[in-house]
Amino acid sequence: MNAEIIAVGSELLLGQIANTNAQFISARLAESGINVYYHNVVGDNEERLLQTISTAEKRSDLIIITGGLGPTKDDLTKETAARHLSCSLSYDMESLKAIEQYFLQTGTEMTENNKKQALVLEDSTVFFNFHGMAPGMLKSAEGTTYLLLPSPPREMKPMLVNQVLPYINDQKTENNSIHSRVMRFFGIGEADLESRIEDILSEQTNPTIAPLAEDGEVTLRITAGSSDLKEAESLVNHMVTVIEDRVGQYCYGYDQNNLLQKISLLLEQKGLSIASAESLTGGLFSSEIASIPGASHYLSGGITVYSNKAKQAVLGVPEDLLEQYGAFSCECAESMAQQVRIKFDSHIGISFTGVAGPGDYNGIPEGTVWIGVSVKEGIVSSFKVTLKGDRNFKRIRAVKHGMYALIQLIEKNAGPLVKQDS
Amino acid sequence: MNAEIIAVGSELLLGQIANTNAQFISARLAESGINVYYHNVVGDNEERLLQTISTAEKRSDLIIITGGLGPTKDDLTKETAARHLSCSLSYDMESLKAIEQYFLQTGTEMTENNKKQALVLEDSTVFFNFHGMAPGMLKSAEGTTYLLLPSPPREMKPMLVNQVLPYINDQKTENNSIHSRVMRFFGIGEADLESRIEDILSEQTNPTIAPLAEDGEVTLRITAGSSDLKEAESLVNHMVTVIEDRVGQYCYGYDQNNLLQKISLLLEQKGLSIASAESLTGGLFSSEIASIPGASHYLSGGITVYSNKAKQAVLGVPEDLLEQYGAFSCECAESMAQQVRIKFDSHIGISFTGVAGPGDYNGIPEGTVWIGVSVKEGIVSSFKVTLKGDRNFKRIRAVKHGMYALIQLIEKNAGPLVKQDS
Incomplete structure (x- = not known):
């Protein structure tokens, strides 16, 4: 079954929003073994x-149209689909x-235009909208x-996952099983990773291997198809082992478990609490950790200190240390x-300080970041990374380096990161 | 000049990333008066x-293709464009x-495949890539x-803005000026806003008015075209005044100045410093403020307190207050x-506490959020909002309510938000 997605909305063509709906729908369809060959956006x-x-x-079996189901005059999707299908609306x-x-x-x-949202294509299967007004x-x-879906992601996502996909999967008669795994890498560039598995990539047929670089992480998606799901799984698992043999030392996780998910899972499983002291990242680390449901089990809290004054007064960094080494130092x-670990009485303390930019600071190049980790046994350690990109990319990368260091620390319970308290 | 965008990359069709490039390019073209009528994504x-x-x-004057310029085997854009144009690569x-x-x-x-990145279409204008390898x-x-552009946003964005658009604008011979303004609203729903200006919307021709709802904010983009730029500006300004007369009380800003930009600007201009105490939002408020260059001028810092213990020990919220009223209270x-204002010795302190979910907490419905504001003169105040949506949507909305309250406080220097210290 080949699908394509048509998003309707001038706001997309004006660049006011990104087409994240197409991303979400494509990912869910890929999981269901449905190929998406085209995305389109029209006004x-x-x-x-x-x-x-x-x-x-002319080219797709399943056409998914998002948007244009709302109450206003420029919502035209149902009317246009009815015209294309020569059917009426009721x-x-x-x-x-x-x-x-x-x-x-x-x-x-209730203004009259709101009624229009309840109109549907004649003889269609209707999906009630539990998070909004216009049904799919x-x-x-x-x-x-x-398939017509509302465009607000809060309405579209649960409708697709809970109502539409179960319906489509029930209808499928084909016996084509797809299995797919994502390998997640950190600390290695995309080109470097690809050149190390170049022979594997050039021979790929089933499974296929799709590399992707994003925000300093690289992933490989390995996908196999077979009439038998077990066979597809075995093909994927074998390829994962082959790749692990080559570049396994950079692979920190699999599937949905990105750095954030992985560190959250580890903290939860090991019963460890964490607190962060953030200068450069301004609270981004704690905010990311807090974005995962259940974060209160392991996130004690954090302190954002943007000035030297606050580093002393609120966090308790010694004045003479700041005078001797400066805020940008191991x-x-x-x-x-x-200090933050002690203040919050947590198992782990992590810190971020450095120059986000734009521009260098007192001769320290923009993008130089120091990350410190302290654990309850009195062990403290730090490392320096140099990051490129704009201000926010550097902040995100810094947080990822911190998460990666924590994963290594917790999984290996030691490693090069941890040295004796200085 | 009518443009369309073709993004090339199987990662987009698999839903691994969203097509944010199309958004960025569309917004920049709209500013330059170039209409974008279609986005496409192919693998x-x-x-x-x-x-x-x-x-x-067959339908567009300018075709922008992003992606597929890299070193790997699946990067085919230049080869395919050359085939379409019957030209060679050098x-x-x-x-x-x-x-x-x-x-x-x-x-x-240097692996041999990296050389491929320097290949360009015969007789094309080349844009050197200052942030990567493959030129545009x-x-x-x-x-x-x-127009062929690299897909990494860090490479594409500066190339488009600093090199390509100046080149295209130099080439333009048409005398068609476009002027556009965005009005930004908070505290009013999209349907409510539209029904209050329904007659204006239904009569729109030049200027056009495009409403958009996103993350609890609503914007109206007003765009006029004319052979004379002054005339286009005057058409837009007149429409802005007409709309302000109807719904001006909900309009907090214009153009790029969203809630974050606006509050940052106000704090900078008024010389006010701010510190945040965050439970529910977990550092998201301070992280958002810190994302703007120059934030160190007004962001003193913040404390994330996720547990009652930390609220007492780190922030200094009195134990008897927590016992009597609980953490989820005005x-x-x-x-x-x-407490956070005093600790950081800042002009303003802001706080966020509430139930992010999923699920209610001790009978308090998921999405109930209390926001407190304290200013140096000893005035403290708070308000409660009830938010819907998933965990992160609620966190984002909470931060926006806080920013909106601060804008009102600073601009009006009083308002319903501020009452005497209780």
Whole structure:
């Protein structure tokens, strides 16, 4: 089954938002073994949308259209799809009732245009919208399946995952199983990684190997297809072992477990608590950790100290240390990590200090970052990394280096990172 | 001039990344008065890319292709464009020299595939890549202009802004001026906003008015075209005044100045320093503020306190207050804001506490958030908001409510937010 995605909305063509819906839908379809060969974006324009649907119909079995289901005048998707399919629109009574109820409950007047959201394609399968007003719908005609989804991600994502995909998977008659694994690397560049497995990459057929570099991490997605799922899994697992033999020392995790997921899981499993002292990163480390549900089990907290004054007064870094070595030093990073661990009475303290830029600072090049780690047994350590890219890329990379160091520390319970308290 | 964007990369079709390049390019082109009518994404597949370029050629004057310029085997964009244009590829010597130099300097061996990055379309205008290896290029043929750009955003963005757009603007012969302004709203829903200006929206021709809702903010983009730039500006300004008359009380800013930019600017201009005490948001507020260059002028720092123990021990919230009212209360929010302001000796303290979810906590519904603000004159205040959406959406919304409250506080120097110290 070959799919393509059409996103409708002038806001996408004006660059006001990115098409993250296409990303989410593609990832879910890939997991279900459905190939996506094209993404398209068109504006709120009936003729151009009609033309795009016609082109898609000639090359794809499943056409997913997001957006344009709302109440306003420029929402034209259902009308255009009906025109393409030569069918009519009718009210979905369950959706209409829910819309009317919403306005009753909130005590606001229901404007007439809101009713339009309950219109659906004649004879389509309707997906009730549990997080908004406009329902989704699926209709097959002449060998092509059309799926219309609302564009707000909060509405589209649960509808796709909980309602649409189970429905589509029930309908599938093919016996084609796909299995896929993602290997995650840190500390090695994409070109370097690829050149080390060049022979494997050039011979790939089944499984296929797709490299991707993003924000300083590199991933390899290994995908195999077979009529038997067990066979597909075995093909993937064998390839993972072959690649691990070559570059396993840089592979820190698999599948959805990126650096953040992995360190969160490790802290939870080992019953370790952590506190952060952040200068350069400004709270990004603790905020990232806090973004995972259940973070309160291991995140004690953190202190963001942006000035030397605050490093002394709030964090308790000794004045003479700051005078002798400055805030951009191993000594300061180690003191920050130790102080924050003690203040929060946590197992681990981590710190980030350095020059985010733009511009160098007192002769220290932009992008120089010191990361300190302190653990309860009185061991403290630090390391320096030099990062490139814009201000926020450097902040993100710094946080990732910190997470990677913590993973190594916890998994190996030692490693080059940890030295005696200085 | 009508443009369309083709992004090449199987990672996009697999949903591993979002097509943020198309967003960035579209926004910059819109500013330059170039209409973008289509986005396309195709995989690393020569036939499908060729077909997509052929379709684009029939409907667009400018075709921008991102990606597929790299060193690996699946990078096929230049080869495919050359095939479409029936032209050859040759080495750009400046790029080739820079690539060779890079490997010399870093002391790593240059693999043969890296040389491929210096190949460019015959007779094209070459844009040197100051942040990577593969150059960009522009070539016109039979009334269509082809622009090839590298896909890493760190390379593409500065190349587009600093090299390509100045070049294109120099070439433009049309006398068509476009002026555009964005009005930014908070505290009003999209449907509510639209219904209040429905008559204006339905009559729009020039200027056009494009509404957009994102992360709890709503924007209206007002765009006018004219042969005279002054005339276009005047059309836009008049419409802004008309809309302000209706819904001006919800409009907090214009153009690039979103809530974060606006509060940062205000703090800088007024010489005010700020510190944050964050429970629910886990450092997201301070991290957001720190993401703006120059944040050290006004961000004193912040304390993330995830447990009651830390709220007492690190932040100094009184134990009896926590016992009497609990961590999820106005009293706790106000104490947190006051304590952090005092600790950092800053002009303003802001705090966030509440239930991020998933799930309710001790009968307090998920999404209930208390925000406290304390200012140097001893005035402290707080308010409660109830937020919907997933964990991170709630955290982001909470931070935005805090920023909006601070903007009101600073701009009005009073307002309903501020009451006497309790």
